[in-house]
Amino acid sequence: MTTLARATRRTLAVAAVLAGTTACSDFLNVDNPNVIDINAIDPVQDAAALANSAQQNFATAYGWLIMYSSWFTGETQVSETFPTRNEFGRRDVAESNGSLNTDVWTPLSLAAKSTKIVLDLDLPTPESNLNRGRSFVWRGYSFLFMATDFCTGTVDSGPELSPENMLDSAVANFTSAMTILTANGTADAVALANAALVGRARAHLQAGRKTEAATDAAAVPAGFVFNMPYVDDLANRTRLSNRLWQFTLDRGSMSVSADFRVDPRVLFKAPGEHNLTPQDASSGPFYIQFKYPAYATPIRLASKLEADYIAAEAGTSADQLTLIAARRTAAGLPPYAGATDDASVLTELMDQKGFDFWLEGRRLGDFRRNPNNVNYMPVPGDPYFKPGFPPIGSKTCYPLPLAERDNNPNF
Numbered sequence: 001m002t003t004l005a006r007a008t009r010r011t012l013a014v015a016a017v018l019a020g021t022t023a024c025s026d027f028l029n030v031d032n033p034n035v036i037d038i039n040a041i042d043p044v045q046d047a048a049a050l051a052n053s054a055q056q057n058f059a060t061a062y063g064w065l066i067m068y069s070s071w072f073t074g075e076t077q078v079s080e081t082f083p084t085r086n087e088f089g090r091r092d093v094a095e096s097n098g099s100l101n102t103d104v105w106t107p108l109s110l111a112a113k114s115t116k117i118v119l120d121l122d123l124p125t126p127e128s129n130l131n132r133g134r135s136f137v138w139r140g141y142s143f144l145f146m147a148t149d150f151c152t153g154t155v156d157s158g159p160e161l162s163p164e165n166m167l168d169s170a171v172a173n174f175t176s177a178m179t180i181l182t183a184n185g186t187a188d189a190v191a192l193a194n195a196a197l198v199g200r201a202r203a204h205l206q207a208g209r210k211t212e213a214a215t216d217a218a219a220v221p222a223g224f225v226f227n228m229p230y231v232d233d234l235a236n237r238t239r240l241s242n243r244l245w246q247f248t249l250d251r252g253s254m255s256v257s258a259d260f261r262v263d264p265r266v267l268f269k270a271p272g273e274h275n276l277t278p279q280d281a282s283s284g285p286f287y288i289q290f291k292y293p294a295y296a297t298p299i300r301l302a303s304k305l306e307a308d309y310i311a312a313e314a315g316t317s318a319d320q321l322t323l324i325a326a327r328r329t330a331a332g333l334p335p336y337a338g339a340t341d342d343a344s345v346l347t348e349l350m351d352q353k354g355f356d357f358w359l360e361g362r363r364l365g366d367f368r369r370n371p372n373n374v375n376y377m378p379v380p381g382d383p384y385f386k387p388g389f390p391p392i393g394s395k396t397c398y399p400l401p402l403a404e405r406d407n408n409p410n411f
Contacts, residue, residue, distance in 0.1 A: 043121045050121075051131035054114040056239070058138040059228045061107035062299060063243025065145055066361040067254065068104050072398075073363040074378050075354075076254040077385055079278035079286060085253070089385075091378050092393030101401035105150075109404075112142035116156060128183035136177035137196045141301070143170040144203050148365030151397040159410045160400070163368075167207040174200035195226040198302035201310045206365055210314035217314070220307035225300060232295035241295035244359060248288050252278040256287040259376035263355040265331055267291045282386050291359050300360055309353050317345040327352045347373040368396055 070076040071088040078089035084099035093100055118135040126132055146153035147166035154160055155169060174196040181193035201216035230242040237246055247253040255278060256268040267290040278286045292299065312323040317340065324336050324345070338344055350366055350373045357363070367374040380394035405411050 043123050047118060047121055047123055047129075047131040050114070051118045051134045054111065054118060054135055054138050057107070057114045058111040058141060059230065060239050060243075061111045061142070061145075062228055062301070062361065063230075063246075064103045064107050065149060066299070066359055067243055067247055068099075069149060069361055069364045070254060070359055072378075073367060073374075074257050074376050075260055075358055075363060076289065077257055077283065078253070079255040079280055079283040080251065080253045081280045086384075086389055089378070090389060090392050091380070091395050092390070093395060093398050095399040095402045095405065097401065100398060101403045104398065105401045105404060108142055108145060109154075112139055112146075113156065115139040115142070126180075128180060128185075130181070130184050130186065130189055133177050133180035133184060133189060134192055136173045136180065137192050137199070140170045140173035140177060140196060140199050140203075143167075143173060144199055144206075145361070147203070148206060148368065149398055151399055154400070154404065154408060154410075157408050157410060163397075164207060167203045170203040171200055171207075174203065191226060194220060194224050195302040198224075198226070198307055198310075201307055202365070205310050205314060206369055214311050214314040217307035217311035220304050222304055224302075224304045224307075226302040227298035228301050229298050230296050237295060242292045242297045242299065244289060244292040244299075245295055245297060248292075249276065252276055252286065254289060255283060255285070256289055257376070260355070260358060261287060263331065263333075265355045266358050280386070282388075284386065289359060300357075305356065306362070309349070309356075312349060313346070317342050320345050320349045324348050324352055327356060331355070343373065346370060347375065350374045364397075371396070 067076075068085075068088050071078050071085065072091060072093075078086050080086075082099065084097045087093045087097055088099075115135040115138050118131055119139070123129045123132055143153065143155070143166050147163040147170060150163075150166075152160050152162060153166040155166075161169075177196040178193045178200070181189040181196070197216055197220055201213050201220070204210075204213035204216060231240050233240045237250075244254070256266065260266045261268060269288050269290050271285045271287070274286075274288055276286065276288055308323055312320045321336070321340070328334070328336060336348055338348055350370055353366065354363055354374070354376070363374065367377060378392045380392050382392045384391060
């Protein structure tokens with residue numbers, strides 16, 4: 001999960017031999033021990049390490065995605081000084097934004113690229129190989145988040161693709177994953193296959209294919225939850241730990257927005273209930289998230305609950321009211337007493353989903369799909385919540401970073 005140990009051991013051994021034989025006569029010809037020669041990989045022995053590394057690459061990217069989208073969609077406020085991060089809070093992200101490239105795009109594109117290393121290997125029993133199936137899952141989720149969070153995407157340094165193209169790519173990868181993992185049949189494979197099923201349902205819904213979305217959502221087993229695991233490794237917290245806790249405790253980057261401090265599902269601590277301080281003293285009272293209270297706290301990625309929301313949104317207003325009633329009861333809230341026209345009911349469904357999946361990276365996709373039914377978004381033209389910044393912008397997605405445009409040969 002954390003290293004490419006077996007593959008790099010062989011590369012380092014070869015590099016050591018070469019260094020000993022050429023150091024005096026050809027000191028400019030040096031092997032890079034950090035580069036893995038794909039021709040030297042043993043498909044049987046190294047595939048698991050490579051597939052688990054790709055999974056961890058996605059887990060790392062997932063934390064970044066959640067934090068930045070929480071600022072962009074108003075779940076939290078940017079309680080730090082970085083102008084690049086405040087651009088996310090202001091919904092005015094430029095393609096030259098360094099944080100966009102370093103923290104958001106690069107980890108996500110690395111997750112996608114690292115899955116291809118596994119998928120390009122000549123693995124045994126490919127039709128049921130767990131490592132192939134696992135890699136298709138994370139490739140699918142990488143493309144899904146490119147589609148929901150970015151205005152356009154790209155696959156393996158290919159041409160610029162629309163969100164619809166990226167969603168189709170996500171569906172194709174989830175489908176491949178489910179076929180392979182179902183044939184494998186082990187407990188790990190079944191869990192990954194169900195995670196892929198939820199991902200495919202989400203991709204279909206985002207693409208407007210409600211019938212397909214509802215069919216996939218209905219097939220998710222009752223009680224299913226798939227969490228991304230994290231660990232507290234002092235030397236590798238940025239890669240291995242829960243990003244939301246790291247940027248709460250270590251940096252003071254997120255303050256829970258007032259609009260979300262009204263529901264019992266949103267776990268936070270108010271000033272006076274903690275001794276932490278925001279990185280930017282001008283950002284006002286510091287309300288810290290407490291949904292993820294440790295470096296090793298897992299983050300939910302896929303669940304039957306999300307499938308229920310997908311099925312309800314794809315269904316009728318009566319379906320939506322049924323789920324709204326269940327979720328309000330589960331949260332200890334009084335019954336819904338608002339208007340029952342289709343638009344009002346969908347807005348209430350998005351409200352309940354927003355609280356259920358707060359700080360889980362769903363809200364930006366929900367907003368792009370239902371821009372008139374997602375409340376509490378930063379409003380274009382409104383003043384930013386702290387001084388010294390321009391007002392809120394009107395962007396609805398992230399541009400591809402300038403670094404991708406400058407370095408991708410197909411752009």
